[in-house]
Amino acid sequence: MPEGHSVQRTANWFNKHLAGSKVRVDSPQGRFTDSAKLVSNRKLIRARAIGKQLFLDFDNKKTVRIHLGIYGKWRYFDSNKVEVVGQVRARFFNAAKLADLRGPTICEVIETELVDQHKKRLGPDPTNPDPKKLNQERFVKRVRASKSAIGLLLMNQSVISGVGNVYRAELLFRAKLSPYRLGSSLSQKQAVELWQDAVMLMKVGVAKGFMVTRQEQLSSRKIHDERNYVYKREGLACLRCRSNVALELMATRKLYYCPGCQK
DNA sequence: GTGCCATGTGAAA
C-alpha cells in the first residue's frame, strides 16, 4: 500500500532489523545485480522515509533509493533462508531478517550526498516531525498561493509528500471540501486543518499499518473491512449525507468524492 | 486460463 505511511513503516523495519549490521543485497531477478554489488556486505547506517521514497544509507557513502510506484511491494521474513518466489528485484538480509522488494518503479544506488537534492524536490511530509510548524506553514502558503484545484495539489509531491489517491479523497471528504476548489479559495483555517488532518491520519496509518479514515475506527482496535468514506465507494450512499459517491477522473487519476457534502 | 485493475511517476509528443 504505497502511500507515505507505509514507507515510514518500511524505514522503521529497516532501522529496527537491519541498521547497524552488514547487509547483503542481492537481485534474484537480475535487474539490480550490478548496483547491488555497490552496497552489498556494507553496514547499513540507517533508513529514511521522505514522502513515498525510501533511502537506505550505507557506510560507503552510497544510498539505495527506492520508490514503489504503483506496483511495488515489500515482504519481510524472520529468517534469511527464504525461497525466491516470482520476480524479486532486490533482497536485503542479515543473519536474522530478510526483506524482498518486488516491482518498484525506482530502485537505484546513488551517492548519499545526492539524497538532499531529492529531498529538495519534495514538499513537506506529514509523517515527519514538525515541532515548529514549519512544514505546516510551507504547505499552507503553497496551497493558498495556488490557482490549482486542491484535488490536484494534494497529489502533487512538491506540495505535500506522501499523500496519494486514497488519502487525497479521504482528506477532502473529511474537510467537506470539493476537490475542484482552488487552493487560493481556501481560508487559512481550512488549509491548516487539512494539513493537521493529514498529520493525524497518516500517524494512525503508520501505527496500524493500513489506511483508516472513518472517524469511529481511528481509535478502535478492531479491524474493519470498510475503512474509508469515499475511496472505492462510487455509487454507494455517502455515509454522511446519503448522496451517491461520485467517481470522476482528475488528471488521469480516479477521484472519489461526495457531491452532496463536498461543495 | 485470460484480462483488467491498482495506493505512481516522468519522459515523450
Place this chain on the structure above:
DNA sequence: TTCACCTGGCACC
C-alpha cells in the same frame, strides 16, 4: 495529454 514502465491480485470464463 499520452504513454511506458512493471508486478500481483482478483473477477470472470
